[in-house]
Amino acid sequence: MLEKALHGSEKYWGWVVALLALIGLGFATYLLQYFQGLGVTGMSRDISWGIYISQLTYLVGVAASGVMLVLPYYLHDYKEFGKITILGEFMAVAAVMTCMLFVLVDLGQPMRLLNIFLYPTPNSILFWDAVVLNVYMLLNIVIGWTVLQAQRKDVPPPKWVKPLIYISIPWAFSIHTVTAFLYAGLPGRHFWLTAIMAPRFLASAFAAGPAILLLIAFILRKVTGFDPGRKAIGALAKIITYAMIANVFFFLLEIFTAFYSNIPGHKHTFIYLFAGLEGHHGLVPFMWASQFFSLVALVLLIPPRFRHNEKLLIVALASLVLGTWIDKGLGLVVGGFVPNMLEHVTEYIPTVPELIITVGVYAIGLFVLTILFKIAVSVKQEIGG
Amino acid sequence: MDSTRRSFLKILGVTAAGLTVRPSADAWALGAKPRGAAPLDNALVGKRWAMVIDLQKLTDKVRKDAVEACNRAHNIPHYENHDDEIKWIWEEGYHNAFPGQHNHHLPVELTRDPLLVLCNHCENPPCVRVCPTKATFQREDGIVMMDYHRCIGCRFCMAGCPYGSRSFNFWDPRKQPPLVNEKGEFDPPSPDYPTRMRGVVEKCNFCAERLAKGKLPACVEASNGALLFGDLADHESEVAKALRSRYSIRRKPDLGTEPQVYYLI
Numbered sequence: 001m002l003e004k005a006l007h008g009s010e011k012y013w014g015w016v017v018a019l020l021a022l023i024g025l026g027f028a029t030y031l032l033q034y035f036q037g038l039g040v041t042g043m044s045r046d047i048s049w050g051i052y053i054s055q056l057t058y059l060v061g062v063a064a065s066g067v068m069l070v071l072p073y074y075l076h077d078y079k080e081f082g083k084i085t086i087l088g089e090f091m092a093v094a095a096v097m098t099c100m101l102f103v104l105v106d107l108g109q110p111m112r113l114l115n116i117f118l119y120p121t122p123n124s125i126l127f128w129d130a131v132v133l134n135v136y137m138l139l140n141i142v143i144g145w146t147v148l149q150a151q152r153k154d155v156p157p158p159k160w161v162k163p164l165i166y167i168s169i170p171w172a173f174s175i176h177t178v179t180a181f182l183y184a185g186l187p188g189r190h191f192w193l194t195a196i197m198a199p200r201f202l203a204s205a206f207a208a209g210p211a212i213l214l215l216i217a218f219i220l221r222k223v224t225g226f227d228p229g230r231k232a233i234g235a236l237a238k239i240i241t242y243a244m245i246a247n248v249f250f251f252l253l254e255i256f257t258a259f260y261s262n263i264p265g266h267k268h269t270f271i272y273l274f275a276g277l278e279g280h281h282g283l284v285p286f287m288w289a290s291q292f293f294s295l296v297a298l299v300l301l302i303p304p305r306f307r308h309n310e311k312l313l314i315v316a317l318a319s320l321v322l323g324t325w326i327d328k329g330l331g332l333v334v335g336g337f338v339p340n341m342l343e344h345v346t347e348y349i350p351t352v353p354e355l356i357i358t359v360g361v362y363a364i365g366l367f368v369l370t371i372l373f374k375i376a377v378s379v380k381q382e383i384g385g
Numbered sequence: 386m387d388s389t390r391r392s393f394l395k396i397l398g399v400t401a402a403g404l405t406v407r408p409s410a411d412a413w414a415l416g417a418k419p420r421g422a423a424p425l426d427n428a429l430v431g432k433r434w435a436m437v438i439d440l441q442k443l444t445d446k447v448r449k450d451a452v453e454a455c456n457r458a459h460n461i462p463h464y465e466n467h468d469d470e471i472k473w474i475w476e477e478g479y480h481n482a483f484p485g486q487h488n489h490h491l492p493v494e495l496t497r498d499p500l501l502v503l504c505n506h507c508e509n510p511p512c513v514r515v516c517p518t519k520a521t522f523q524r525e526d527g528i529v530m531m532d533y534h535r536c537i538g539c540r541f542c543m544a545g546c547p548y549g550s551r552s553f554n555f556w557d558p559r560k561q562p563p564l565v566n567e568k569g570e571f572d573p574p575s576p577d578y579p580t581r582m583r584g585v586v587e588k589c590n591f592c593a594e595r596l597a598k599g600k601l602p603a604c605v606e607a608s609n610g611a612l613l614f615g616d617l618a619d620h621e622s623e624v625a626k627a628l629r630s631r632y633s634i635r636r637k638p639d640l641g642t643e644p645q646v647y648y649l650i
Contacts, residue, residue, distance in 0.1 A: 037583040038538075039555035044468030048543040048553060108538020108553065108584025115518040115537050126517035126541050187511050187640040188547025265485065341549035342481040342502075346468070 001149060004378035005371045011223065012374065019367045026360010029353045030105060038108055041354040046346035047337040051330070051358055052106040058208075058329035059099045059365070060133070060179040061201060065209020066092035066140060067172035068239050074165050080231040083380060084217060087228075089144035090372035091213055092172075096137040098365030103130075105357055125181045132175045139168040144376075152379045176201045183336060191269035192336045194257075200250040201328075206243035208324040210236050211317040216373070218314060226377045237313055241301040244320055248294060251327075268343075269335045277339060282347045286326050293323030427599035431616030433508075433527045434591055435645040436602075437624045437633070438501055442611035448476050448501055454607035458592065460574045460581075462561035471552040473589040474503035474604050482636060495650065501604075501612075504529060504550040504589035505636060505644030512542035512551065521586070526616075527645060528591045536585040543586060547640050550588050557583040617645070 008016075033040050043050045069088035072078035104110050121127045143164050150157040180198035183189070194200075214236055217228045258266040271277055273287045300306045300316035307313055339345045350358070424430055455461065455474045464470050476499035480487050487496070510529045512521050520536035523529050543551045559580050574580055578594055581587055591614075592602035600606070605614040615622035624647075627633075633647040 037554065037556045039469055039583075041555075043555070045470050045472075045543075045552055046468075046549070048540040103539075106539070108540070108586075109536065109582075112518075112535070112537040115520070115535055119518045119535065121517050121519050123514050124517040124541070125515065126539060130517070182541075183544075186515070186545050186547075187642065188637060189544065336544075341547055342477055343484045344481065 001145070001152065001375050001379060004375045007378075008374060016367070016370060019363045019370065022363035023360055023367060026357050026363060029356040029360065032353055033105070033357060034110070038106075040351060042348050042350045043354075044346055044348065046340040046344065047334060047348040049106070049333050049337070050348055051350045051354060052102045052361075054329045054333040055358060055361070056099045056102040056106075057179060057201075057333060058325060059095045059102070060176055061205025061328065062209045062212060063092045063095035063099065063133075063136065064172045064176040064202070064205045065213070067169055068206050068210050068236070068243075069213075070165065070172070071169055072235070075169065078235070080229060080235060083226075084213070084228045084232055084236075086144055086148055086376045086380075087213060087217065087373065088210075089140045090376055091209075091216070091369060092140040093137055093144065094365050094369035094372060095209075096133050096140070096175075097368055098361060099133060100130075100137075101361045101364060102358075105361060125178060125185065129175075129178050129182060132171065132178050136168070136171050136175050139164055139171060143168060144372075148376060148379055152383060154383065173202065176205050183333075188341055189336050190263075190265040194254060196250050196253060200247065200254075203243050203247035203250055204324050204328055207240050207247050208321055208328075210240050210243075211320045214240070215314070215317050215321070216369075218310075220373065220377060224377050224381070226380060233310075233313075234308065237301065237307050240317070240320065241298075241307065244294070244297060244301060244324075247324070248298065268339055272338045272345065273331050273335050278345045280338075280345045280347050282349060283331060283334065287331055290323045290326035290331065293319040293326070297323055425597060425599070429596040429599055429601070431526050432618035433616060433645070434506065434596075435527075435615065435617040435624050435647065436503075436506075436591070436605070437613040437615075437627050437647045437649060439611050439613070439627070439649045440495065440500060441649070442609070443498070443500055444611070445498070447608050447611045448499065450607040450609075451501060451604035451612060452476065454603040455589070457572070458575060458595070458603035459578050460558075462558040464556075464561065469555045471554065471558065471587065473552075473587075474501055476500070477502045483634065485637075486634065500648065502548065502550070502636070503604075503646060504591075505548055505642065505646045506589075506591055508643030508645065509641060511545040511547065511640075511642060515541045515545040517541065524593070528593050529588075530590055530593060531585075531587055533579070533581050533585045533587065538584040538586065540586060547637055547642065548644075551586050552588065553586050554581055554583045 041050060041052075066088035069081050069085045073081040073085045104113060107113060116127055116130050143161055146161050147157045177198040180201040183192035184194060184197035186192055214233065217226075217233070220226045221228070255270065258270055268277065272280065273283050275281070276284050297316050297320035300312050300319070307316070334348050338347070452474055456463075459473060461471050461473060478499055479491075479496040482500055482502050506527055506529050508527065510521075510523055513523050513529060516522075517539060518535050518537055520532045521529065521542050522532070538553070540553055543553060559582070592600070592604075595602060601614050602612075605612045613624050613627055615624035617625055617628075619625060627649060628647055631649045633649050635644045635647055638644070
């Protein structure tokens, strides 16, 4: 089926070449970081994780969200998702791969990456994260590819793929739970030390992931004519709405616990993020923008009248993605480091090389996504589905 | 002939499998003790190394000398930029060292001057718990150590340490300007401790390399008696006696890490 990716319109090739150019630029900038050290980034002794690990966190959610299509389709036999489940699976593959690349570019000694497996350390959550992410990627590529191939040949998918599908469902939850455990088990980091970190991660993931998928589906429909179907769009929009409500609800729970208990350590990061601390307020405008976007998303998603209007839905989804990205892809990781363990406030501003590398890694993810989606859509159109 | 070949291949297969499995099986055997060289005759050995910092004896000169001694002993590079700093032992305000443990009515002498903070060599070190490669590990005598050659630079330990005791080599430390002595001459790196490479985490090691040669930690030696070091498992050690005789506090004791650096009030 790979040959499907080799035949495309001029626009398709233009897009592919543009991505390759960004990848090249990102790689060249990465070489600078590789040879000089992570000092070229905005990270510091106090804020030792920045935009790379934030993207890992956000994209694990995007990857896990594939289950929001897989679960209704395979467990509840919700036929409307028949056309787009493959997109969810392939998006998961691209997202997990991008996650792992973000870990790689964040390492001080990337050549030693395999030490994680050469010296397996079960007490480290990072070890388990590496395990569950790799397995999840493998599950989705095998399932997606096999089912698509069977559909192309107009035969039922082989029996052995069924158990893999069932395993992939709890596995999707596991990847984001383990990723939440990276943060939620650290003594002394009050902002992260919360039992609802995993549910919060899952809620924001199940809102943002399908929202990204729907936006891509709208683009695909315009570019290729591949139509997910009105019912599928409506059902997915409903899932996104409930997940986003849960996400905002969990956030408010965090605010309540921090401020009603009045424990300084629990309040500090929230104050830093939304009002600024000791004269440092770099993230304040972003965090309020995040709240604004989330609010717009909810207002446009909850009333069915708005949600069923596709133009408004697109605005809602775009706001939702922006709102959750700022919250999780920026505030959550960086915020956990402010104030530092000695109650000093250091701020983090990503540098230009760091941002170019980030764009480059995203371009690799989009490149893989493009190839996989090109194959999926071509096959679906070939079989007239 | 055929059967011989088959059995030969079988043996070959089993051997190859064994060679593959053995190293990973070793790695999983968590309780296995590493087989190291026997300590030198004059080495200081202990069961639970600990440091006691006497806040009443901690003068400005003592603090500066202790930090300087450590920096020299461990070839710690100096960075102008606060973000890139490498610190093993350093000065910190009372409220910063003990957040949540202060009130507004403490004696001025206690909170006015900075004190010294360093790795606490916790009995339950979170950094060791989170490290994905065992690059940071705890010795039998309680010292929490770094293996600079295994560290992948993921910095999970820096997120995990509740005391901010860990530093990361954002740049190549060997390319930093060398230390300058009092006469303004460049000091060559100390041959007694390896320089590091970029991209790895480092922190205080309770001068394990000096203990192995029978010497006390560099900061203790330079502290004019303000810093005590010894084995808390030994009831008669200087540190055990000091802690029995005066009230002491530790940093963030509520986290269950059991820090092994004590502050005498």
